[in-house]
Amino acid sequence: MTDRQIDRNDVSVIHALDALGHAAALFDAEDRLVACNQAYQQLWQEMADGIRPGMSYRELCEIAWDSGVVPRRSLQRAEWLDLVHSQHLTMDTPVDRLSSDGRYLRFINRELPEGGILALVSDVSDERAAESRARHEARVLREFSRATADWVWETDAEHRFVRPAHADAESGRLTEALLGRTRWEAAGDPDTRTEFWRTHRAVLDRHEPFREFRYELDRGDGDRRRVRVGGVPVFDVHGVFTGYRGTGIDESALADADARANLAEAELRDAMEGLDQGVILFDADGRVELWNRSFEEVFEKRLELFRGMPFAELLAGMASTGLVAGARDTGEWVRERLSVPRPVPELRERQIGSRWFQLRESGTGAGGMVHVYSEISALKRQQTELLAARTQLEERVQQRTRSLAAAFDRVRAEIRERTDTAERLRESEQKFRAITEGSIQGIFVHKNLRPLYANATMARMLGFDDADQLTALDSVTEFFSAEDRELLVRRTHERSAGLAPPARYDVRYRRRNGETFWVELFVSELMWDGQPAILVTAVDIDERRRAEDALRNAERDYRNIFVNATEGIYRTSLDGRALRANPALVELNGYESEEALLADVNDLESRWYVEPGRRTEFKGEIEAHGQVTEFVSEVYRYRTRERLWVSENARLVRDEDGNPLYYEGSVRDITEQRTAQADLLEAKNEAERANQAKTQFLAKMSHELRTPLNAIIGFSEILQQQIFGEIGNARYLTYAADIAESGRHLLDLINDLLDLSKIEAGAFAIRREPVDLDALVAECLDIVQPMADRSRIALAPPALPAPPGLRADRRAMKQILLNILSNAVKFNREGGRVSVTCSLEGGEYAIVVGDEGVGIAREDMRRIFEPFGQIENQMVAGHKGTGLGLPIVQALVDLHGGRVAVDSRPGSGTRVTLTFPADA
Numbered sequence: 001m002t003d004r005q006i007d008r009n010d011v012s013v014i015h016a017l018d019a020l021g022h023a024a025a026l027f028d029a030e031d032r033l034v035a036c037n038q039a040y041q042q043l044w045q046e047m048a049d050g051i052r053p054g055m056s057y058r059e060l061c062e063i064a065w066d067s068g069v070v071p072r073r074s075l076q077r078a079e080w081l082d083l084v085h086s087q088h089l090t091m092d093t094p095v096d097r098l099s100s101d102g103r104y105l106r107f108i109n110r111e112l113p114e115g116g117i118l119a120l121v122s123d124v125s126d127e128r129a130a131e132s133r134a135r136h137e138a139r140v141l142r143e144f145s146r147a148t149a150d151w152v153w154e155t156d157a158e159h160r161f162v163r164p165a166h167a168d169a170e171s172g173r174l175t176e177a178l179l180g181r182t183r184w185e186a187a188g189d190p191d192t193r194t195e196f197w198r199t200h201r202a203v204l205d206r207h208e209p210f211r212e213f214r215y216e217l218d219r220g221d222g223d224r225r226r227v228r229v230g231g232v233p234v235f236d237v238h239g240v241f242t243g244y245r246g247t248g249i250d251e252s253a254l255a256d257a258d259a260r261a262n263l264a265e266a267e268l269r270d271a272m273e274g275l276d277q278g279v280i281l282f283d284a285d286g287r288v289e290l291w292n293r294s295f296e297e298v299f300e301k302r303l304e305l306f307r308g309m310p311f312a313e314l315l316a317g318m319a320s321t322g323l324v325a326g327a328r329d330t331g332e333w334v335r336e337r338l339s340v341p342r343p344v345p346e347l348r349e350r351q352i353g354s355r356w357f358q359l360r361e362s363g364t365g366a367g368g369m370v371h372v373y374s375e376i377s378a379l380k381r382q383q384t385e386l387l388a389a390r391t392q393l394e395e396r397v398q399q400r401t402r403s404l405a406a407a408f409d410r411v412r413a414e415i416r417e418r419t420d421t422a423e424r425l426r427e428s429e430q431k432f433r434a435i436t437e438g439s440i441q442g443i444f445v446h447k448n449l450r451p452l453y454a455n456a457t458m459a460r461m462l463g464f465d466d467a468d469q470l471t472a473l474d475s476v477t478e479f480f481s482a483e484d485r486e487l488l489v490r491r492t493h494e495r496s497a498g499l500a501p502p503a504r505y506d507v508r509y510r511r512r513n514g515e516t517f518w519v520e521l522f523v524s525e526l527m528w529d530g531q532p533a534i535l536v537t538a539v540d541i542d543e544r545r546r547a548e549d550a551l552r553n554a555e556r557d558y559r560n561i562f563v564n565a566t567e568g569i570y571r572t573s574l575d576g577r578a579l580r581a582n583p584a585l586v587e588l589n590g591y592e593s594e595e596a597l598l599a600d601v602n603d604l605e606s607r608w609y610v611e612p613g614r615r616t617e618f619k620g621e622i623e624a625h626g627q628v629t630e631f632v633s634e635v636y637r638y639r640t641r642e643r644l645w646v647s648e649n650a651r652l653v654r655d656e657d658g659n660p661l662y663y664e665g666s667v668r669d670i671t672e673q674r675t676a677q678a679d680l681l682e683a684k685n686e687a688e689r690a691n692q693a694k695t696q697f698l699a700k701m702s703h704e705l706r707t708p709l710n711a712i713i714g715f716s717e718i719l720q721q722q723i724f725g726e727i728g729n730a731r732y733l734t735y736a737a738d739i740a741e742s743g744r745h746l747l748d749l750i751n752d753l754l755d756l757s758k759i760e761a762g763a764f765a766i767r768r769e770p771v772d773l774d775a776l777v778a779e780c781l782d783i784v785q786p787m788a789d790r791s792r793i794a795l796a797p798p799a800l801p802a803p804p805g806l807r808a809d810r811r812a813m814k815q816i817l818l819n820i821l822s823n824a825v826k827f828n829r830e831g832g833r834v835s836v837t838c839s840l841e842g843g844e845y846a847i848v849v850g851d852e853g854v855g856i857a858r859e860d861m862r863r864i865f866e867p868f869g870q871i872e873n874q875m876v877a878g879h880k881g882t883g884l885g886l887p888i889v890q891a892l893v894d895l896h897g898g899r900v901a902v903d904s905r906p907g908s909g910t911r912v913t914l915t916f917p918a919d920a
Contacts, residue, residue: 022120026684029115031057031088043105043121044069049897057088071100088119094630096124104128108630110677118680151250153229156243159183159204164245178217188218207233207241214251226255235659265290277374278357284367286311298352298373312338343369349376356380411498418532442519442538445528449475449492452528461519461540463512481508481516495525495534506541517542568667574660576604576615585667588646590639601638610634610643618648622663627651632670644671712739766809766895773802773838773847776810780817781836788825794833795825802838806845808916812892817847819885820912824851827910840918847914856904864902865890889914 023043025036033055041048047067051060061084064070065077075083087095087107094108103125110118154164161178178186184197196215203210211230218224231246269290272279278295282288288309315334343361350359357373364370442458444451454470462479464470473479480488484507491501503523508516522537562569568585572578578601581594591597601608605615614633621628631648650665719727719736727733781795788795824834832852839846856864864886886900893900897917904910 022122024121025119026112027057027117027119031117033057033060034116040121043123058085061085069100071098088117091117092632096128113681118677151248152246153178153231153248154234154243154245155183155231157241159201159244161186162243183215186217187215188224204244209233225250226252232655277372279373280371281364282311282369282371286369288314289368295373298355298357298375418527421527442540443536444470444476444538445526445533445535446476446492447528447531447533448496449477449489451476452533458538461511461538462509463515479510479512481510483516484508491523492534495523496532506545509538518545565666568669569665570667571662571664572604573662577602578604579662580664588637588644588667588669590637590642597638608635608638610636618650622650622652628665644669645674646670766812766892768807768809770804771806771808771810771813772804773806773845774798776813777802777817777836777838777847780814780821783818784821784825787822788834791825791828792831793825793828796833796835798836798838800837803840803845805840805918806916808896812895816889816892816914817849819889820849820914823885824849824853824910824912827851828853832909843918845916845918847916848911849914850909850911852909855906855908855910856902857906861902861904865900 023037023039025040026034028034033051033053035053036051041051044051044064046069047063050063050067058081061081065080070080084097087093088109091109091111094106096104096106099105103123104127106122106124108120110120112118152164154162156162159182160180161182163176163179184201189197200210200213209230209232212228213230214226214228216224217227227248228251229246229248231244234242234245236242269292272290272292275292276294278292278298280288280291280295288311312334315337343363345361348359350357354377355375356377356379358376360372360374362370362372437455439455439457442455442461444454444458446452451471451473454467456467459465459467459470462470470479477485477489488507494501501523504521506518506520509519510516518541519538520541522539524535526533526535562582565582566584568588569580569582570578570585571580578598581589581597581601583594586592586594586597589597589601591600609615611634618628618631618633621631628648628650631650632645633648634643634645636642637644647668647670648665650663653661653664655661716736716739718724720733722733777798781797785795821834821836828834828851835848835850837846837848839848866887890900893914893916899913899915901913901915902910903913
């Protein structure tokens with residue numbers, strides 16, 4: 001690639017580089033920079049001014065070292081330059097480097113057909129940080145799995161229990177009762193011919209890991225326990241199977257709870273069926289859970305198929321029976337019912353068919369809802385039954401009164417009993433104090449929320465110097481957290497009233513410094529100084545709660561990443577079978593579900609990679625480095641056999657003994673990226689053709705147009721001055737003046753076009769030198785003074801001397817100021833004023849030019865920096881211009897690394913601020 005083939009800063013090439021989606025730079029066959037996109041320059045902000053087309057890659061690296069972009073490590077400058085240059089010449093091999101600001105940047109180079117190099121750079125700091133977090137979360141998950149098991153077990157090669165090498169006391173006691181027996185023998189079922197044990201025995205004989213295996217275990221003392229176990233096969237260093245190792249959880253209590261729950265549900269059903277009211281129960285999600293036959297009779301419809309139906313669908317089903325009065329418009333009736341907050345506390349009457357029902361809604365402790373339909377048709381027909389119902393209600397009130405009286409008698413008896421035991425409790429107070437002072441748990445006693453006693457541990461837990469400071473508080477609510485204060489006060493009052501609130505629960509306390517923390521409370525009653533009081537034992541569980549929250553968040557995040565990742569995520573066996581696949585990988589391979597993919601994908605070696613032996617290269621890379629990064633291959637879409645290009649990142653997962661288990665990694669479809677590379681080559685060729693055409697056009701403009709224009713202007717000026725004699729008719733002088741003015745306008749337009757084209761092509765090189773701003777401003781004001789005099793416009797030079805030290809291209813600065821000042825004069829009002837100020841603030845030079853002219857409307861502001869973007873205004877319609885002045889100003893200021901700001905309102909003048917860096 002030579003200078004004649006491509007203009008190194010052509011806009012088309014940069015646009016093509018932007019299409020890659022990365023920071024990118026293009027080097028020719030001589031390893032010189034051709035072009036780079038904006039993302040590539042933004043990576044090196046400290047050295048952006050030093051990046052220029054034509055410089056070699058080594059020169060670029062020297063600037064990076066000298067500007068401090070590269071962190072100083074053990075390598076010297078020359079060693080580092082040799083290293084990165086050799087990496088630059090190594091194709092398709094990603095290299096990660098640490099920048100001085102802590103970012104990790106990944107470099108990868110692609111060789112182009114003409115011999116050049118396409119360099120791609122991406123910021124992988126987040127990816128590196130995510131890998132670190134993933135390793136930490138994996139370690140936390142492993143530790144959590146150890147902490148959640150009730151016991152640890154091991155078996156030998158014949159599946160008989162042996163003593164585990166690392167076990168706690170509980171695991172050791174349980175294993176002692178099982179030593180020498182197989183799992184089926186420990187279960188009291190030595191016959192393994194049943195389907196249950198035959199299936200499990202087959203898994204063990206195949207030496208496969210298993211989990212969630214449930215059976216009943218005989219511990220040898222007649223106590224049968226329901227357990228859930230999981231295990232993995234263990235092999236020695238020679239790969240010989242030596243047995244299994246795993247953990248177990250005692251689920252006996254859970255099984256008993258399930259049985260009790262099933263019994264309670266059956267009793268609830270029996271109780272509901274014994275009611276003459278129609279009853280229907282909804283769960284916390286508003287779905288139908290239970291109902292009785294009386295409810296079916298209300299709507300004359302069987303509801304067996306309605307189990308699990310949402311509340312909205314049930315309402316629609318009720319309305320569709322035609323029995324509900326006022327439900328002619330089913331949709332409107334359902335929306336009206338759903339708009340009312342549930343449950344509705346008031347009793348309501350509803351007509352269903354020819355019958356009347358009273359509807360009562362109430363909530364359940366689990367967040368569900370109960371609807372009870374009581375028929376009141378008879379009450380509607382016969383008012384006399386109201387008296388009977390009232391009598392029945394009075395009888396119930398009397399029964400309740402008698403019940404309350406009996407309860408009061410029991411309370412008085414209990415009070416007498418407590419009085420008798422008060423003396424004994426008083427005697428135990430001193431023993432209690434001696435025990436609590438030595439406790440590692442926080443303990444305090446209060447009566448009606450006023451502290452009576454606290455041990456030193458409780459005082460330290462709350463941030464007090466000693467227990468006396470704590471007991472001096474007016475109320476223990478002072479160390480209750482704002483979030484849980486109402487709950488704690490309510491439960492205290494319930495306990496003081498003789499009710500039975502929970503005795504053990506977790507809440508938040510507030511330390512003396514305002515910090516909140518979690519505690520586990522154990523609450524009970526005791527006698528203190530002969531009076532009933534409340535004893536509270538508190539255990540600081542703040543660390544445990546944070547760990548549990550972190551674990552839940554990590555598990556949720558992992559699930560979200562796996563399911564929602566746009567890249568394919570997989571886990572495969574060592575022999576090429578798919579073990580896990582996320583939705584993105586399932587879709588990439590043309591399947592509808594993960595199950596379908598796992599059932600079909602069993603030979604990645606021969607059925608996925610297009611190139612034979614590519615899987616072997618994949619394994620070799622991982623064996624050598626432990627992982628592969630950006631492993632690019634052409635593969636088949638497994639189900640449809642379409643071809644596509646992918647990039648893999650993967651690693652080999654090993655067990656704690658270093659034995660390989662499986663591969664896991666991610667797959668990214670880069671087919672479009674490969675297509676973009678081909679498009680880049682086409683864009684380069686197109687850019688070369690466009691650049692050649694532009695060069696020819698500019699050359700023709702420069703020679704073919706400016707030469708005759710200079711002749712036209714010169715001859716018209718000769719006619720104006722009548723150098724060779726007077727012209728007979730005065731109108732010829734007017735025509736000659738018009739020709740000269742038009743010629744000069746056209747010449748200005750051509751010169752501006754050429755300047756703008758040079759700037760856009762990068763051919764306009766600025767030469768920085770010290771600039772005397774005062775002299776430059778004065779020179780420019782002198783040039784525009786005749787134009788200002790014609791419109792009686794006053795030019796106000798800077799009131800204060802300009803600050804020294806500005807380094808800029810004097811010729812470009814003069815062109816900038818002349819364009820701005822001529823616009824300020826041209827578009828000013830007659831008799832107006834133009835002011836110029838220069839200042840140095842915040843490390844930047846600022847030149848401000850203000851006028852009192854017609855101003856610019858907000859909707860026209862965006863057009864003023866566009867080529868030929870002249871705005872239409874009746875007050876400036878007589879002023880001629882090329883429409884290129886401000887675009888050239890913008891481009892020249894940008895070359896200096898500065899900014900242009902325009903502040904204007906119609907009728908209030910315009911203020912243009914030019915800002916230049918002081919350290920340029």
